[in-house]
Amino acid sequence: MLKLTRYVLYDIIRSRVVLAYAVFLLLVSLSLFNLEDNPSKAILSLLNIVLIVVPLISMIFTTIHYYNSYEFIELMLSQPLSRTRILLSEYAGVAISMITAFLIGIGIPVLIYVPDAVGATLVLTGCGLTLVFTSIAFLASVKARDKARGIGSVLLLWFYFSLIYDGLVLLILFSLSDYPMEKFTLLLAALNPVDLGRISIMLKLDVSALMGYTGALYKEFFGSNAGVLFTSAMMVLWTAVPLWTALLVFRKKDL
Amino acid sequence: MLLTILNLCIVVMLSANTIEVGKDRRGGTLRQAVSLAKSGDTILLYPGVYNEGNIIISRSLHLLGIGSPVLDGELKNELLTLSGHGIVVKGITFRNAGYSSMNDFAAIKVIDATGVRIENNTIENSSFAIHFANSTLSVIRGNTIRGNNKSEHSSGNGIHLWKCSQMLVENNSIEGHRDGIYFEFVTFSVIVQNRSERNIRYGLHFMFSNDDHYEANVFRNNGAGVAVMFSKKVTMVNNHFEENWGAAAYGILLKEIKEGTIIRNTFLKNTVGIFMEGSSRLLIEKNNFRNNGWAVKVQASCDENDFGFNNFFGNSFDISTNGTMMLNRFYSNYWDRYEGYDLDRDGVGDVPFHPVSMYGMIIENNPTTLILLRSFMVSLLDKAEKAIPSLTPENLIDDKPVIKPNRL
Numbered sequence: 001m002l003k004l005t006r007y008v009l010y011d012i013i014r015s016r017v018v019l020a021y022a023v024f025l026l027l028v029s030l031s032l033f034n035l036e037d038n039p040s041k042a043i044l045s046l047l048n049i050v051l052i053v054v055p056l057i058s059m060i061f062t063t064i065h066y067y068n069s070y071e072f073i074e075l076m077l078s079q080p081l082s083r084t085r086i087l088l089s090e091y092a093g094v095a096i097s098m099i100t101a102f103l104i105g106i107g108i109p110v111l112i113y114v115p116d117a118v119g120a121t122l123v124l125t126g127c128g129l130t131l132v133f134t135s136i137a138f139l140a141s142v143k144a145r146d147k148a149r150g151i152g153s154v155l156l157l158w159f160y161f162s163l164i165y166d167g168l169v170l171l172i173l174f175s176l177s178d179y180p181m182e183k184f185t186l187l188l189a190a191l192n193p194v195d196l197g198r199i200s201i202m203l204k205l206d207v208s209a210l211m212g213y214t215g216a217l218y219k220e221f222f223g224s225n226a227g228v229l230f231t232s233a234m235m236v237l238w239t240a241v242p243l244w245t246a247l248l249v250f251r252k253k254d255l
Numbered sequence: 256m257l258l259t260i261l262n263l264c265i266v267v268m269l270s271a272n273t274i275e276v277g278k279d280r281r282g283g284t285l286r287q288a289v290s291l292a293k294s295g296d297t298i299l300l301y302p303g304v305y306n307e308g309n310i311i312i313s314r315s316l317h318l319l320g321i322g323s324p325v326l327d328g329e330l331k332n333e334l335l336t337l338s339g340h341g342i343v344v345k346g347i348t349f350r351n352a353g354y355s356s357m358n359d360f361a362a363i364k365v366i367d368a369t370g371v372r373i374e375n376n377t378i379e380n381s382s383f384a385i386h387f388a389n390s391t392l393s394v395i396r397g398n399t400i401r402g403n404n405k406s407e408h409s410s411g412n413g414i415h416l417w418k419c420s421q422m423l424v425e426n427n428s429i430e431g432h433r434d435g436i437y438f439e440f441v442t443f444s445v446i447v448q449n450r451s452e453r454n455i456r457y458g459l460h461f462m463f464s465n466d467d468h469y470e471a472n473v474f475r476n477n478g479a480g481v482a483v484m485f486s487k488k489v490t491m492v493n494n495h496f497e498e499n500w501g502a503a504a505y506g507i508l509l510k511e512i513k514e515g516t517i518i519r520n521t522f523l524k525n526t527v528g529i530f531m532e533g534s535s536r537l538l539i540e541k542n543n544f545r546n547n548g549w550a551v552k553v554q555a556s557c558d559e560n561d562f563g564f565n566n567f568f569g570n571s572f573d574i575s576t577n578g579t580m581m582l583n584r585f586y587s588n589y590w591d592r593y594e595g596y597d598l599d600r601d602g603v604g605d606v607p608f609h610p611v612s613m614y615g616m617i618i619e620n621n622p623t624t625l626i627l628l629r630s631f632m633v634s635l636l637d638k639a640e641k642a643i644p645s646l647t648p649e650n651l652i653d654d655k656p657v658i659k660p661n662r663l
Contacts, residue, residue, distance in 0.1 A: 048631070170617075174624075185623055188626070195630070198630055201629075205629075208526050211504070215548075215622075
């Protein structure tokens with residue numbers, strides 16, 4: 001499996017897309033930190049990058065990579081290797097390269113300019129989101145019949161997680177505003193990895209605002225050790241469940 | 256004739272005795288010394304612990320502690336009760352004054368007095384520490400007050416002034432009481448350079464107190480910040496309001512305040528910097544609002560307030576309000592969210608700034624939506640509202656936002 005992952009990694013590095021991604025992130029974060037006199041404002045802009053760009057690129061890259069290495073996968077399948085191992089090595093290769101690019105592009109500048117709890121949370125959240133969306137993209141590409149459908153569904157999923165879902169939450173909160181919704185919103189937030197990531201960073205950034213009104217409840221829940229555990233567990237679930245489903249589908253798929 | 260007057264003076268001077276109280280001193284107990292002392296006498300209290308119950312002083316005595324003697328109330332008694340004029344209490348440690356739900360027991364209680372000075376005392380573990388009622392022209396200076404009360408109802412205020420006038424509260428440090436400093440019906444008084452921290456309720460609580468001035472105080476981490484209510488002509492200059500966190504915590508809560516001035520104060524990391532309700536004709540200038548949840552919450556019941564030359568940095572929300580009516584003026588403030596331009600380079604932005612965001616209005620209506628803070632959805636909504644304003648109050652604008660922070 002390690003050998004296979006090494007081949008996948010070698011293939012990805014040769015294509016230079018990941019390199020471009022890392023350079024892009026590095027340029028963005030360096031220019032943000034140098035433009036803004038206040039590093040916490042730069043962190044705010046980086047937050048948007050982490051929550052929007054990172055999931056998008058992770059998903060699109062994963063899908064394109066999957067379809068591009070389709071022939072390689074077919075070749076491997078003719079060898080005495082299990083399908084699970086092949087797909088897992090593909091996943092490991094893609095995830096490792098994406099996370100490395102993210103760490104080079106955003107992790108290093110953030111840890112240099114804001115080496116505190118906010119910075120660390122931002123980097124961890126970014127890594128978590130990369131893992132989650134790579135695995136969701138694997139599921140989508142394994143399920144879809146061709147490349148166009150695969151990319152289409154991945155874009156739709158990205159749109160859903162980063163925009164439509166929050167719109168739905170807003171709608172639900174307004175239409176049910178006569179009821180006590182605080183606990184329910186906690187559940188709603190847990191059902192979207194982007195929201196989970198955003199809340200864990202927000203807890204470090206906007207502590208004063210969060211202490212007001214219902215915010216105290218959110219802080220109490222997500223800010224406690226149990227909350228951090230809960231967030232991490234949800235992120236792991238969001239990674240594991242799509243990947244496991246993808247394995248199930250891939251094992252039975254008529255290639 | 257002249258000789259007679261001179262003689263009289265000498266007699267008066269000689270009659271101002273000094274009585275020493277303490278172990279191995281001739282003055283006996285403190286109670287005896289106080290009852291023997293004549294007006295104008297000085298009592299020197301030497302080190303030791305005195306458990307003498309409630310001591311009442313009604314002549315103009317100077318009670319001076321040498322090397323911080325301790326008066327201990329054993330959680331039963333009021334310690335000192337003063338009434339009269341020209342009484343001085345200095346350099347004494349008061350400990351364990353009693354608590355009663357019937358009376359407001361205090362470490363030092365002053366009733367119907369004038370010209371009293373309470374200086375450099377330490378007051379520990381008491382419900383009320385310094386309690387003034389119906390007094391004038393008195394000074395409370397340099398005292399250190401530490402309470403360790405847990406609940407609001409079982410605890411008293413650090414410095415409590417009721418129906419006083421021309422008072423000076425200076426350089427005290429107060430911690431762990433119900434309200435750090437409490438003013439009710441206090442007029443023409445000054446509060447300077449005090450520190451009020453970690454009190455259960457308010458750091459400073461102002462009720463029905465007109466024409467007062469407070470300057471260079473620090474109010475930090477109090478249960479509900481500072482409340483100024485039902486008062487006129489209060490000036491607040493150079494104070495620091497910091498880290499007042501909680502659902503009902505405000506840097507300052509202004510309720511029914513008229514004609515006050517709030518100048519050059521710093522509001523740092525409060526849940527709400529200033530909360531205003533029913534206030535009018537206030538001048539709020541040259542303040543720094545930094546990293547607050549909401550910098551200013553102006554309820555629609557406020558009118559004719561002027562917000563000018565303030566700096567807003569890193570607040571989650573700059574201004575929020577609960578209605579579309581806005582009768583206040585905003586001018587020449589610096590907003591770090593301002594995205595306009597300055598073509599003629601006169602330092603003033605060419606496009607007006609709308610400090611109330613769409614999401615700020617949404618949260619005001621439905622606080623649960625705070626969970627969406629900083630989401631993509633919310634920033635899209637804000638952008639849309641900026642392009643076509645419909646929900647935010649259209650006349651809440653800063654016409655001349657400055658490009659660089661105001662120098663304060």
